[in-house]
Amino acid sequence: MEYFLELFFGGLTRGSIYALIALGYTMVYGIIELINFAHGEIYMIGAFTALIAASALAMLGMDGWSLLALSGVIAIIYSAAYGFTIEKIAYKPLRKAQRLSPLISAIGMSIFLQNYVLLAQTSDFLSFPALIDEFSFMENVTIIGSAELVIIITTAVATAILTLFIKFTRMGRAMRAVAQDKTMAMLLGVNVNRVISATFIIGSALAAVGGVLISSQIGQINFYIGFIAGIKAFTAAVLGGIGSIPGAVLGGLVLGWTESFATGYISSDYEDVFAFGLLVFILIFRPAGILGKASSEKV
């Protein structure tokens, strides 16, 4: 039973990170129908910025929670700035182009950013400081660590804030309108460019949160982490039903649990096979994802 719970919380932690990245994918997809392949790279840049900021601040004598908070904020600001800039350079000029063009541009951007970090920093794994301290009340708990607890709670809070933001604010309403019908939203006076920029900024900020948290838990990063995480998160977004925010979270969690249990009970070699196998299996029975609405096409 304890082993089961350990795997359960391990899967929940992993799934939370997938969910945080998947939210960015699903939001961007919902609004401009683009698979943003560079999104994983934003997560990686967030982790690197946090590492650099944390190391620099630690030398100035900062430590503990203030260090985590400050380097986290810096990482979020930078990731958001990167997301904003990438959209302006690689996607905005292609808004009226055929559908696959921005996808290729995104793949190019992803290659570019990976190599940019590789050249400017290093190709080696860098050790990431454990920014999350152990809680004193967690001493006797063995099934879940403090870092994992922080990850799960942060994801829950971030998702809740995002949901409220989309439901109740003016920008959130504009986002829903643009997702539904871009031209109509434009006619009704919604500034579509600003909405798209905001989507990229929010998605990138969430990816940065994920990047900082998971790096702090795992303890090392390199320039390639974004690629794998990006593919997994995209899988999670599709699994849940792309374009749907609760779907992205659910997809992330399902994916995290599948991987965790498959690793724990069957074999760690085939972890990803189970993840993708599950995806194929679910899509056969629900072609639009778990929470996606199966839309019939109008003629």
Next chain:
Amino acid sequence: MDSEKRPMLPLIGSEIVKSTLTALWFMFLTFPIMVIKISPLDKTIHWRWMNLVYVGAGAFFLSFLWRYFMERKVQGARADEDGGWQKRAGQRISTDRRIYLPGLIALGAFVAIFPFLFSSYQTSIMITALMYVMLGLGLNIVVGLAGLLNLGYVAFYAVGAYFFALMNHHFGLGFWFALPMAGAIAAIFGILLGFPVLRLRGDYLAIVTLGFGEIIRLILENWNDFSFGPSGIAGISRPGIMGASLTLHQHTIYLYYIMIVMVVFTMIVVGRLRNSRIGRAWIALREDEVACQAMGIDKAKTKLMAFALGATWAGFVGCIFAAKTTFINPSSFTFMESAIILSIVVLGGMGSIMGVVVGAFILILLPEYLRAFSEYRMLVFGASMVLIMVFRPQGIIGGIRQHYTFQRKPAADAGEGGDAACA
């Protein structure tokens, strides 16, 4: 005079302000990653302020270029509406025999003597480029013609390569026997993938095919008894020619000619397929699935045909790849490979055969010849992908849709029309 000159100055001023702001923004953006470098061993920070200056200066000048080319692209789009000169020139070249025949002969001659003009190394690179031409043409059937976004195309490539490698390892099967069989096996895998995804559309299809590609790679990596795991299979025999023993250099030349024949064969077959009944069904499917079904086209059969016929080429190339390198392991078949093949198709121009050829040569030869820049080559590669897409979103050579023009002739045979202009 005066009235004409006056608006220029504020214009230049505002351009400079714009570029300065861009430069400042990029200096801010690249600050942590470009300037600060932490050395992990002794925990010291290495400040590289010069990088900040480079980024600032680079962004300042590039932003001028960027806006200039953006302006030109917008004007170009306007000009295109009344038939741009490029399009007309392209049509002339492809239809006028006097222009394209000598060009074709010269190209053929160059291709034929290429291995004797250049070194074995150059020929080897050219073989790789030709392999990607074939892969691109195969994927072009699935993505360009049938409009099914396949991100796991490399799986079929892997199937072909492993089929030949394993058959050769266990049973000593020769290249020429394995080649058609590799294509057939890949086609079967194409249908196997095709069945579950028949109902999926667009990006759901993309992720399932991506997953399929990853599953194949992971199985090859982990099923040690079957595929020898990450260490791969070595000592695969090269294609033989009547039992004669060839040197490595001769082998390369031989393989080069095999590739040339295969590429020409592929181009002819794909070109014929595109204009066939099934090819038109694919294009109809791509344009509108519902309307296509309403016209009585069997959607399932058409999609499966696209998957199977697309996969066949990958199977062939996989077999050739195994014979060329004589060693394969799963790391040759990653998702990045699928992404590169897809980029060839889109970058060159979807649905266009010449486009795929040009795209493959650019994407494969560019990193090879950028080796002079060694470490920067992938950076430049990624950036060029973005730039080509931004400034030519339809691809370098966009697919020209085949259309029939009705030409009324003055004499008795009026109404007799039909002059096909095709790419």
